[in-house]
Amino acid sequence: xxxxxxxxxxxxxxxxxxxxxxxxxxxxxxxxxxxxxxxxxxxxxxxxxxxxxxxxxxxxxxxxxxxxxxxxxxxxxxxxxxxxxxxxxxxxxxxxxxxxxxxxxxxxxxxxxxxxxxxxxxxxxxxxxxxxxxxxxxxxxxxxxxxxxxxxxxxxxx
Numbered sequence: 001x002x003x004x005x006x007x008x009x010x011x012x013x014x015x016x017x018x019x020x021x022x023x024x025x026x027x028x029x030x031x032x033x034x035x036x037x038x039x040x041x042x043x044x045x046x047x048x049x050x051x052x053x054x055x056x057x058x059x060x061x062x063x064x065x066x067x068x069x070x071x072x073x074x075x076x077x078x079x080x081x082x083x084x085x086x087x088x089x090x091x092x093x094x095x096x097x098x099x100x101x102x103x104x105x106x107x108x109x110x111x112x113x114x115x116x117x118x119x120x121x122x123x124x125x126x127x128x129x130x131x132x133x134x135x136x137x138x139x140x141x142x143x144x145x146x147x148x149x150x151x152x153x154x155x156x157x158x
Contacts (some may be wrong), residue, residue, distance in 0.1 A: 008033045127153060
């Protein structure tokens with residue numbers, strides 16, 4: 001799986017470090033705050049991206065949107081329509097259908113804990129909750145989550 005991160009806050013930094021620690025580093029990061037994104041890129045070896053539309057739409061690609069809840073749909077729309085890749089947000093407060101207009105395959109990966117600047121990947125028992133648009137996407141999301149989180153819970157859609 002090729003991972004791309006959008007955002008430069010605590011969640012994006014944490015996931016970049018998680019993926020790196022799991023030997024599956026992200027391929028690229030994009031953020032409005034270029035300075036913070038460059039710091040994450042330098043720390044984790046991730047390529048800094050100039051445009052959201054640089055995220056490829058191909059199988060085995062996951063776009064992790066790590067931005068404030070109010071910006072999720074706007075950012076998703078700016079990535080361009082995704083037919084093959086998986087678009088994921090990290091909010092526990094935003095329904096996954098917010099991504100449905102922009103991607104065929106989409107979901108949510110929500111750590112059920114406050115992520116801080118000092119949160120340590122793979123060493124803290126942070127559980128994560130998943131939800132996805134379909135069973136194949138859920139399995140890809142679960143495989144990703146299990147690389148970074150010791151406890152993975154699938155949301156009950158009811």
